[in-house]
Amino acid sequence: MKMSLGLRLLLSAALATALALIATAIVFNVLFRIYFEDRARSELETYLTLLSGNVSVSAEGDIEVAPISDPRFEQALSGFYWQVQIDDAEPILSPSFWASPLVLNRPQTPGVIAFADVTTDTEEVVAVANWVITVGEGETRREVFLAVAIGRADLDESVARFTTNSVLWLAVLGLFLFAASWIQVRLGLSPLQKIRSEVQHVSQSPKERLSSDYPSEVLPLVDEVNKLLDANDAALKRARSRAGNLAHGLKTPLTIMHGIERKVRRLGNDGLADDLMMEITSIQHIVERELSSSRDSQQVLRRSDVSTIVERLHKALGRQPGAEHIQWDIKLPSPLMLPFDEFDLTELLGNLLDNAVKWTESRIAVRGGQDGKDVVLTIEDDGPGIPQSEHDAAFSQGTRLDPNQAGAGLGLSIAQRMAQTHGCVLSLGQADMGGLQVRLSWSAAEAGRES
Template sequence: MKLRSLRLRLLFMALVANALALAISGVGLVYLFERHVEQRIDSELETYLNQLAGLVTFSPDGAATISTPLSDPRFNQPLSGLYWQVGEDARGTLLRSRSLWDATLALPRDTLGNGAVHRHELQGPGKVPLILRERSITYRTAGENRTLRVAVAIDASEARTAARAFAGDLIPSLVLLGAVLLAAAWAQVQLGLRPLEEIRRGVGAIRSGHRRRLPGGFPEEVTPLTEEVNNLLDAQDKAMEQARASAGDLAHGLKTPLTALAADARILRERGEAETARNIEEIAETMRRHIERALTKARLRSGQRIATPVAPLAERLIQTIRKTPLGSALQWENAIAPHVLAAIDPDDLAELLGNIVENAAKWAATKVRLSSAAQGETTTLLIDDDGPGIPEKSRTAVLERGVRLDQTKSGSGLGLAIVGDIVEAYGGQLALEKGPLGGLRVAVTLPAATATPHTSRH
């Protein structure tokens, strides 16, 4: 399973690295502690060894004795784990501590230099592992030299028990340290990834129309990314301007032939050829609509999302259409809230509302109303008329074919195909419903915007 989150990847790597480092540190600390305990034990045994060597005396008959018992009470406690023994190679074991009871320490057969101290690990009473320190000492008695092997041993499990106790105390501390390190790694990851989060928010602000470019001031590692994003936006703006210029040139180039066709149609109508004139006019109108739609699509390929106030633009459209024969006889109501902003280019919004309002004016009986509804991150624009509307069966069929109402029978709302293209380009939705005025309701849902609004050019 692959971790797709960069944050999770970094935290996982930090967790593994910290766990491995703490485990190695824990094992190393326990080992060092155990070595330290063993060194202390060796030092303690050597101290006992020196004391024992100094307490050995000989009676007039040559028997070895201990003049004073060693101070540690464990030497007098049977099988206490702390033992001493004095022996002679020729005569075997001479003396031993009470703690050995009836056992003896099986010293290894090695050659000891006079005064040299050797260390051994062997089994003692009850096969308990022991750490033993021994020393060979030569004593002068009654005119002869006698060499004794003096040994002191202690239960080796004491070091292991101390190491286990140390490990038991160490583990909670390492766990706490690991938690602190993981929290520090999390804070480091959060701080390190914050520029990427700021870039994400910046791109979102550009997408919603709050900004036009990413700001500067990012760390040098992500600055190339922000520069590339801004360069891409510059290229997009340039492409949009070129598309608009090409659209204007195309519209200019086709305007004269369409005007000529309209003039020819009037001439034919004056000559009494009304059917031919009507056919020419329908062809010219169809060509005009297709050109408008193609030009709109070309411009939408690089449109920008700009925080655009809807109410003033809608009011200007209403005032314009009121001056036409279609709109002069109608009652108009602009109920769009003044604060409503849509994340859409003002030109695109003007064309979108213009087509819907024109269609409503064409089919309304007496009234057209514009209103709005805010729904979280979207804004819905509602255009109602009291005309004949569209039957529910026809509305469903039209929507399934991509809102191409200009391909159905005449009177179904020319221009809504262009509206559908604009809405789709901005990630919105278009719905046709039965309106409260009795006619058609066109509901357009667009991304909302909350930034400082763009000043419309209309």
């Protein structure tokens, strides 16, 4: 499956944006957690320092702890706790501490703060800062193990709330960036759309060229396309010139051969005259084929009326020897426009009607009109027809289904090639009168767009 350039760019931008936003969300979350952890440790260190300053030893050697200025240490289950322990004695707990004392590893080095996360017996997780200090002097000198704890629920909730909010806003940012990428892709590819539009215009008016109103990155492509069109135009002119020279060069010999054919026929040698006429017709057919190929068959949008051309071909073909008995049944709306110039349509219909004249017994019918979404032209005869199995072979160049019949086997091949060049469909079928039906169709929507 081929993917458009715009879709590729849009998917690439969306993927890059999504990866960048996901990485940003992860980094923000990690940095925010580190920031809160540092803030919590700084707060614990401050409270531990305050607690250390409020601890003293009485003359009797008892530890005394003055209240800390933060009232949360006095409020039960506030999430702010402290405990003080001398040696292996029972710890002294803050009024807010209703759980059992914290089980902590005593630091080996006095004066060095240790941090840890501890779960209380009430399943509350707290962040703890603790250290060992020396209090008192002389005989009252004691090593005191101090710890301050803050519940992690508020910390974790703040981090989770930040994560949720950051993901939400990053998602909004992602939608905005996706919309911006879409606009950027559309604007970036607009020169290509303009090239496409101008190329379509050039196909209708071959003398036109692409304009130079493009970004510098696209101009080289535009210049190459214009050079290609110029080269194609020059080659077409040369081909037309050669074809004209060919036709002019063969005109005199063919005229002489026609004179010979008439002279032979007057001498009573009709068989030889017929053979000579067959070869003359073949040469004329081949010349006309090459002339048709050399014309600008890409000018699809030049349209011609079928009825006038069919009428002219009917008069010409009806005067051929042996065609006087043929009954022509022509019913065509006027106008019935097909996407050919007059020369190409004459070449195409000439081949098809010439075939019908060769194979018919006595009747040829030509019909035209709109059939659903298509404009249709049919040519039927009451001859032997062509079996379904031989339809493909009939379109092969140089194939003659009946070797005894005059011709070079090029008519249907040329007609099909011309039809395809002009965006039409040429098909074979069974005529109602028993012979061959040749059906030429093209889109009625295209016909309406070009009218």
